[in-house]
Amino acid sequence: MDRLETRELAYFLAVAEELHFGRAAIRLGIAQPALSKTVRQLERRLGVTLFERTSRAVALTEAGRVLAREAGVALAAMSAAALRTQRAGTRDPRLLLAMKPGGDAGLLPAILAAYDREPQALPVEVVFGAAPSRMLREGQADAALLHAPPDELAGLDTETLLTEAPVAVLPVSHPLAHRASLRMADLAGENLHRKPADPGAMKPLSELMHLIALGRTVAVLPRVLTRPLRDDLITVPMTDLPPVALLLAWPAHSTSRPVAALARAAAAAISGS
Amino acid sequence: MDRLETRELAYFLAVAEELHFGRAAIRLGIAQPALSKTVRQLERRLGVTLFERTSRAVALTEAGRVLAREAGVALAAMSAAALRTQRAGTRDPRLLLAMKPGGDAGLLPAILAAYDREPQALPVEVVFGAAPSRMLREGQADAALLHAPPDELAGLDTETLLTEAPVAVLPVSHPLAHRASLRMADLAGENLHRKPADPGAMKPLSELMHLIALGRTVAVLPRVLTRPLRDDLITVPMTDLPPVALLLAWPAHSTSRPVAALARAAAAAISGS
DNA sequence: CCGGTCCATTCCTCCAGGTTACCGATCGCA
DNA sequence: TGCGATCGGTAACCTGGAGGAATGGACCGG
Numbered sequence: 001m002d003r004l005e006t007r008e009l010a011y012f013l014a015v016a017e018e019l020h021f022g023r024a025a026i027r028l029g030i031a032q033p034a035l036s037k038t039v040r041q042l043e044r045r046l047g048v049t050l051f052e053r054t055s056r057a058v059a060l061t062e063a064g065r066v067l068a069r070e071a072g073v074a075l076a077a078m079s080a081a082a083l084r085t086q087r088a089g090t091r092d093p094r095l096l097l098a099m100k101p102g103g104d105a106g107l108l109p110a111i112l113a114a115y116d117r118e119p120q121a122l123p124v125e126v127v128f129g130a131a132p133s134r135m136l137r138e139g140q141a142d143a144a145l146l147h148a149p150p151d152e153l154a155g156l157d158t159e160t161l162l163t164e165a166p167v168a169v170l171p172v173s174h175p176l177a178h179r180a181s182l183r184m185a186d187l188a189g190e191n192l193h194r195k196p197a198d199p200g201a202m203k204p205l206s207e208l209m210h211l212i213a214l215g216r217t218v219a220v221l222p223r224v225l226t227r228p229l230r231d232d233l234i235t236v237p238m239t240d241l242p243p244v245a246l247l248l249a250w251p252a253h254s255t256s257r258p259v260a261a262l263a264r265a266a267a268a269a270i271s272g273s
Numbered sequence: 274m275d276r277l278e279t280r281e282l283a284y285f286l287a288v289a290e291e292l293h294f295g296r297a298a299i300r301l302g303i304a305q306p307a308l309s310k311t312v313r314q315l316e317r318r319l320g321v322t323l324f325e326r327t328s329r330a331v332a333l334t335e336a337g338r339v340l341a342r343e344a345g346v347a348l349a350a351m352s353a354a355a356l357r358t359q360r361a362g363t364r365d366p367r368l369l370l371a372m373k374p375g376g377d378a379g380l381l382p383a384i385l386a387a388y389d390r391e392p393q394a395l396p397v398e399v400v401f402g403a404a405p406s407r408m409l410r411e412g413q414a415d416a417a418l419l420h421a422p423p424d425e426l427a428g429l430d431t432e433t434l435l436t437e438a439p440v441a442v443l444p445v446s447h448p449l450a451h452r453a454s455l456r457m458a459d460l461a462g463e464n465l466h467r468k469p470a471d472p473g474a475m476k477p478l479s480e481l482m483h484l485i486a487l488g489r490t491v492a493v494l495p496r497v498l499t500r501p502l503r504d505d506l507i508t509v510p511m512t513d514l515p516p517v518a519l520l521l522a523w524p525a526h527s528t529s530r531p532v533a534a535l536a537r538a539a540a541a542a543i544s545g546s
Numbered sequence: 547c548c549g550g551t552c553c554a555t556t557c558c559t560c561c562a563g564g565t566t567a568c569c570g571a572t573c574g575c576a
Numbered sequence: 577t578g579c580g581a582t583c584g585g586t587a588a589c590c591t592g593g594a595g596g597a598a599t600g601g602a603c604c605g606g
Contacts (some may be wrong), residue, residue: 003279003283003352003355004352004354004355005349006276006277006278006279006351007276007594009354010276011350019339019552020552021553022551022552023551029423030594030596031595031597032552032554032555032594033552033554033556033595033596033598034595034599035363035594035596036554036555036594037554037555037594038335038594042552045361046358047359047362048354048358048359048361048363049362051360052586053552053553054552054553054602054603055551055552055601055602055603055604056551056552056553056555056602056603056604057551057552058552058553059316060360062361062362063358063359063361063362065361065363066357067354067357067358067361068352069526069528070350070354070357070358070412073350073353073354073526074347074350074351074353074354076278077343077347077350078275078276078279078282078351078445079277080343080346081277081282081340081343081344081347082276082319083344084339084340084343085319085321085323085334085339085340086315086319086320086321086339088321088335088336088339088340089319089321089322089334089335089336090321091410105522121310127481131287139343147573153426153525154430154525154526155427155428155523155526157427171533181324185564189351190496202526217553231314247551251427251428252427252428252525253342253346253427253428254428255342268370268371273593278599280563288553293583294583294584294585295582295583296583303563303564303565303593304564304565304566305583305584305585306564306565306566306584306587307563307564307565307587309584309585309586310563310564310585310586311563311584324589326583326584327572327583327585328570328572328573328582328583328585329571329572329573329582329584330583331584447595465604546561
């Protein structure tokens with residue numbers, strides 16, 4: 001078995017996502033026959049069929065689904081290798097900290113202040129993005145502040161900064177607004193805001209808050225994300241949902257001392273506040 | 274920045290390990306100029322120098338050290354992608370469980386028996402190797418039984434099966450042999466057996482036990498590794514060492530239901546015994 | 547039955563990864 | 577000091593294969 005090439009995996013992944021050789025070829029900036037040939041060659045080398053093709057439709061086989069997942073991991077690791085090496089080569093050492101806008105629960109200043117007191121502290125550059133965990137895996141960041149949906153944590157080491165029960169966000173005029181606590185069943189009749197599957201399609205928080213104030217929807221969120229809270233909204237703790245954690249995360253194989261120092265500082269800053 | 278190719282990373286890694294272009298080229302089965310050219314091109318593409326070369330010696334730069342680590346992770350992921358896809362494509366579904374010989378603490382039969390009672394159980398094939406965690410990362414196994422040196426656990430999910438204090442292994446005739454417990458300080462004067470840095474150089478356990486019986490050395494090991502124990506040896510719990518864990522591990526991004534079932538079964542088998 | 551869609555095949559071009567041969571720098575050694 | 581050995585880089589050439597354009601062939605809707 002000869003070694004897999006990144007080009008082959010990238011081509012395969014494009015087809016796996018588009019399920020259409022023509023569109024995938026356009027996305028890759030090549031002609032369709034070259035793409036067909038490369039994918040066929042990949043199948044021959046692996047000794048496995050990756051797609052069920054008819055002249056009308058393309059579908060992944062079971063093996064194709066496995067490769068789609070593994071190829072994503074592998075290409076992210078390749079990308080991370082390049083970016084981390086370039087950053088290590090420049091004489092401008094800094095620590096890239098990724099987070100969603102507003103995702104720090106207002107704790108960032110305390111964390112950064114504590115980190116600055118560490119002996120080997122580097123300048124910290126905060127980079128915002130919709131998917132901080134992906135930025136970690138692709139080497140676009142050294143550490144990230146994120147909330148813990150366990151499915152996004154594969155391959156990352158984490159330090160839990162705080163955990164708390166989620167809260168319902170309601171208009172002050174809402175019938176449930178002044179209850180001391182709520183259960184999911186209490187919200188059964190409400191138009192509960194659902195997080196979209198595609199992180200890119202996620203609404204900005206300010207927009208969501210506006211919709212809630214208008215009575216168009218209600219939401220259940222980690223409490224930290226709701227601060228500061230608009231005057232016309234109120235939050236009520238949920239009692240039957242698992243607590244949500246705010247985490248500091250970094251690549252599992254990281255040996256970076258600055259990252260370790262940041263984790264130390266963040267834990268100290270939180271517990272001390 | 275164009276995308277990194279696996280060939281470039283493999284070539285770079287060979288030079289990084291040999292620190293010698295000629296030997297690395299032989300290992301790769303190519304001529305030395307091709308290797309020099311490719312590494313130079315890699316440096317140009319990354320915009321970073323990876324090696325300090327003189328006409329007499331080759332050394333890694335800081336960026337080179339970063340890439341050496343990252344390249345290893347990335348290539349392991351590529352290899353895993355190929356192997357897992359091939360296994361998914363064959364119509365012979367089985368679960369590959371990696372472990373060191375004797376590393377199961379005698380728990381394997383109970384675990385396998387419990388797993389067989391799971392609804393979607395697959396045939397389990399046990400594969401032995403010196404570095405089970407590496408076999409996981411490279412896709413040569415679906416799950417592994419291993420003891421927890423935390424540095425080997427990067428990128429893996431784990432289920433702790435049992436934890437226990439390490440024990441000292443002594444000849445029955447040893448002055449300390451009949452103490453109820455020991456501290457590391459008690460062993461200060463002994464010729465304590467050290468685990469070699471290279472896992473390949475590790476002695477077989479039976480050999481180590483023989484040396485202990487002869488009075489040539491003493492060892493501190495997880496208790497499970499000492500069973501069954503020779504008549505002429507005795508084990509004494511250590512009180513000032515962190516407990517050692519026996520873990521079931523699998524790749525962090527695995528979504529395999531059989532692996533999940535194995536984790537469930539293993540946990541149940543241990544807690545029930 | 548015809549036109550449109552979509553993947554595969556064929557044939558050609560050209561680049562990049564490989565080879566051999568040679569060069570320049572550096573060290574050990576007489 | 578000068579000779580030979582070691583080692584990485586450079587030059588010139590060759591070739592496999594990645595990519596493009598044109599075409600084929602299967603399948604669908606109308």
